[in-house]
Each structure stands twice: as structure tokens, then as C-alpha cells.
Amino acid sequence: MPIAIQLPALSPTMSEGRITKWLKKEGDKVNSGDGLAECETDKSNLEIEATDGGTLLKIVVPAGSTSPVGGVIGWIGKPGEAIPEAPAPAAAPAAPAPVAAAPKPAPAAPAASAVPPKPAPKPVAAAPVAGEERLRVSPLARKMAETQGIDLASVPGSGPNGRIVKRDVEEAMASPAPAAKKSAPIVRAAPGVRQAPQDIALTSMRKVIAQRLGEVKPGVPHFYLTIEVEMDQALKLREEAKAQDLKISVNDVLVKATAMAVRKFPRINQFFAGDRIVQLNTVDVGVAVAIEDGLITPIIKDADVKGLAEIAQEVRELADRAKKKALKPEEYTGGSITVSNLGMFGIDSFIAVINPPQAAILAVGKVEPKVVVRNDAMVIRQMMSVTLSGDHRVIDGAVGAQYLQELRSLLEHPLRLLF
């Protein structure tokens, strides 16, 4: 039976996507994992991969047309197989939501673009529907393999129908064959294991604060704190690095200091989730990047443990790709806090809007020489203003203030960034 190709959700916020280009023609042979088409989502251009092998029987949504997530964009099957008139029941999403992208038989496809983008049922197609060699694994064995980093494909199953069960994983763990170890799934430079977030129940006081401030300031109740930072030492650091052919910007130093201060004040690293607060256990810093028609905030993951050179390189690389709209969703979603720097545009100071679900954002102005008082004498120092916008449901003024003090200390004594 032909298998429907459904438009997968390529980002958490994606509800529809425009097919920009088909990489396969009708009649082409397709292997599982092959790129089928390119798709433009709300943020990036991404490739849609085949989850099943076979022949591309029909393109339902042609290049240039839009489909809702979960909509049928084409069919894969054996050559000559008839395509069902209505969406195949097996391919239909489990939700009762209307599967509006029914492939109309004759008058081709542009109709699909008229489909309401609203219902975004989770695409079932992402799971192997009828793959030839489905891996059978007991739930426990799957969990064990995941935590131990064992590649199940290399584990022989001894249960019925070749099911991989507990004892098989235990044997694979005992045998030191390095082949069984997974080759690091996602390339990430962060040392150690990233810790999962955890839920924190709302205290009754937190609940009242959130509710009352939410009444006064609906949405995310912002509050603002501003601090002036002396940047002479940070600039000196940049100059010294430059002398050693290391290109580091003030912003890179800022990202590192922001992250280290978050590590010290984990209250900043929380977000409000309605009935609870979620505590993030990794420090990932978003950097606002202006791009044509808008902005995007690529995330520097584990910025608290990365070195300055690594951060500098990553920021440059992500910003470049952001400008080309080539970021992957996992590169711009999540994050603990965002740094928005308008100093290069000559802005003295400003107030930034929080990027949910994060609970804080830093608005950074330009560095400029100012007359300040030190030891009862007027001196000239390189000053920069930092304004924190905090989500008051999660962060209180005192916590925000302590955080900014720590940030200032790190920036004014950049040697601390090494420790």
C-alpha cells in the first residue's frame, strides 16, 4: 500500500510550511533518509527526509505551495500502485483534526495552499509506519540502551520476533565491543552531560505574585533594572587577545559573563509554565541577531562552560547562518536568557522585550568614555549600561539586582571568567 508523505513539524512553532523545491521527481526511487524536498518554515529552510523507501509515486503539494503540518505532500510506494483517493487511514494523524490536505485526484494540487494552516496535528509519519526492518525492543531495554549509550541496531534480540530485551542490553553492556557504543549523537562541544530541566511546584506566594502581577501587566509582567559597568578591563582583555591573533568581541565577553552569572543565580534560569516553574539546568545564552526583515536569537549552548574563543567562533558561525536563514530549529529555540546588544548602533541604553519562555533578557548599550567618580576624583572610564528585563512571575527585584551585580563584577574583573 502506498505511504503518505506528511509534512513534518520541523520546528516547535511550525504550523505550516512552503515547499520551495522538490529534490525528487515523480517516478524517482527513494531510500529512507533521502532528502525529498526543501521546505520553508516560519524561521528556516529545511530539508524533508523520506522516512520510508520506495518510489515517489505522486507529488501532491508542488514547489511554491504551502501545506499544514501533517498534511499529505506526496505518496511513496511500489511503481504502478494506485494512490488512495482519501488520505490513507494509517497515515492520518491520530487527532480528530480535519486532515484537510486530502489529495484531490485530478485537478492537481495548488488547492493544498488554500488549506487552513490552523490544525497542526503531530505528524504520525515521523514514526516508522511500515518500515521493512522495524526494531523490536522492550520499553525497559530501550530506556537502558538510551542511558548507556548503546546502539540498539547492533544488539541482537533474543525475545519473540527478535525483540531486544533487558538481558540483551545487559550482555551488550558487558561486552566491551566499542562498535556498540553510539558515535556521539549530536555534535556538541559542551563537556559532560547536559542536565534535563526539572519542575518546581509553585509556592502559594509565587502563585499570588504571578497572578496579581499578571493582572496589572497581562502576558509576561516585565520589570526593569539598569546597571552601569566599567568596561576598561574587558576592553583590555580584548586587545590582549587580539595581539595573540584571537578575535574576541565585547559581546563574546558579555555572553560568557552572562552565562557564568546565571550559573551562580539559577533563579534567572527558570521559566513560568502556568501551574509550575521549570528550572533549567543548562546555561544556554541567546544572542539577538538582526537579519533582513527581523531578528533571530541563535543559542550558545552551555555558554557557562565554554571558553571565550569557542564562544566567539560559535557566535560568528551562528550569526552568519542566521543571516542566510539556514539555522536549524534546535539552534534558536530554548535558552536561559538572551543578550540584545545595540551598542554598535550608538544606543546608550534601552529596554528589551523578553523572549518567552525565557524569564530574562539583557539590553546592552554602547561602550563610551564617561566621567565618573573614583576615590573622590573625577576620572574617565569606558562605561556601558546593561538593563535587565525580568519576568516578575519568576524573578524578583532583589534576585535580578544580585544577578546584575555578579555580571558587573565578572565584566569588571574579567580574570574571573577563567574560573
Next chain:
Amino acid sequence: MAELAYREALNQALAEEMERDPRVFLMGEEVARYDGAYKVSKGLLDKFGSARVVDAPISELGFGGLGVGAAMGGLRPVIEMMTWNFAILAMDQIVNSAAKLRHMSGGQLRCPIVFRGPNGAGGRLSSQHSQALEANYAHFPGLKVIAPGTPADAKGLLKSAIRDDNPVIFMEGELLYGVKGEVPEGEHLVPIGKADLKREGSDVTLITWSRMLTAVVLPAAELLAAEGINAEVLDLRTIKPFDAEAVAASVAKTNRVVIVEEGWGYAGFGAHIADFISRECFDDLDAPVTRVHGLDVNMAYAENLERLILPSAARVVEAVHQVLYR
């Protein structure tokens, strides 16, 4: 600790609770002058008099309703059904009155009543008198359902049931009345809704209740031990509300489950436990949850067929081999 038969343990619980609370009374067919069909109420008439140990006519719906009325009026009746097979006649009073009064009166009425009697096969009593009916009652909101498998649990749970302010369905094992065990004297209360680990093990969890515990599951665990399989035996004791925490803890430990129940498999209570495990303990499972239950037929009269229909230790051993992939 004294060694008592299951029926003596129940008798002790009744006597102690009637002593403790003058509102408690016993009513049912032949409970007074005949000492009860299974001698559970032996000596209670002499001790407490005919106002508190009442022989009822053969009309389960009638005296079931009398009991509900007495409970509404402030007494704490214990209604003996000669067997749960006969209580089918009283279903309307149990389900439509007892289970719903508190809810329908907005909490103005209470129904602290215990319906008790033997449940399950009695041995060559044929289809009308050999039914394990706990799943029926577990289905209805408003009822608590208890099915103890040992004399000590029978005593402790009957005392808790009589003190409970809600209707309790107390199902005794018809073939358990003569089974003996150590029973703590005096104030021995077993909380409703708490399972009991009757045997610790590491390889598989056998979940059961009532007569299957001593008749089938513990003997099966011994057979398995001889093969080197270490089975954990969890006695639910209370069917509703069942001890979800204890079930989850044991599954997390052994990763494999066989549920053993005397009643029919189709919509049996074990299916509810299996449903719970598959949802709440999914990641701890190494094999599908498996059930051993009475065959889905009406009970045969012939002894050899009855043996085939009821769960056996051999069938439990077979199911354990299956979940262990042996």
C-alpha cells in the same frame, strides 16, 4: 499469636467490633440461630442477642435494602450474603442505593455498611455457585472492594471495613474458611487500599488477591524457586482502591508482571491492573504484562473440568516463563 482459621478470624473481628460499637449489627440468612452457613457468626447470637444478630428471610434485595436504610439512619450494619452469587439479587440496593446515597444527597446521607460473604468457586458447585465477582463491584464508583487471602488480613480488613463510613464490599474466599494462619489478637487493623508483599523476589512480580494467593500463586513461586526464578508475590488485599504505589514499586524492581485472578479474564479486574501498568510503568517493562485467570466459560460441574477452568500453579509457571523469555 494464636493460629486461627479464616472463619474464626472473621468471627473475632465481628465480635470485637460489635463489642466496641453498639451501632454495629449483623443481619443475613441463618446468621443467628444456625451460626451462619459457614459458621462465621458462631456464638454471636448468645453474646449480643437477637436485636444485633438478626436472621433475615430469603430475600437478598429486601434485607440488603433494610441494611442500607439502617445505615442511613445511623447504624453500622454488616449484611451477610450467604454467597456473592446470591447477592446478585441485591445488586439494585448495593449499586443504586448504597453506592450513590452520599453523592446524591450532596453529603447529607452516609451509608456505613459492609456487605460480606463468600466469593469464588467452592468446589463442584457448578456454574451458578462458583463465580468470582469482584470485578463487577469494582466497576461502580462509591464502593470499596476488599478480598483478603489470609486469616490475619481477613480480621484486620473486616475491622477496618466496619469502621469505614462508606459502603464496603467484603469478599471472603469460599474455600478459605478452613485455612489456618497466625492472627494477631485484639486491635489488629489492616488499612484499606494497602497491598502486602507476601514474598520478596527480583525476577518477576506475581500480583494476586484472595484465594489465588495461597492456592495457586505461593505454590507457583515455590516451583519457580526450584528452577532458580525468584518471584515476588504482591497480595493486593484491597481491589478498590488498589495500591498503585506498591504495584509500581514492584514492577520497577522486577520489570515483568503476571497477574493471577480466579475470575474470568474478559473485563476482569486484572485487566485494570494491566492497564495501569502499561500506562504508568511503561519504561520499566521488559515484557508485556501477562494474565492467568479463570477460563471464559461457565463453570463445569465435573471435577476434572473444574480443575481445567480454574487457574493453576502450572499455568502461572508457564506465564512466568513467557515473560522471562524462557
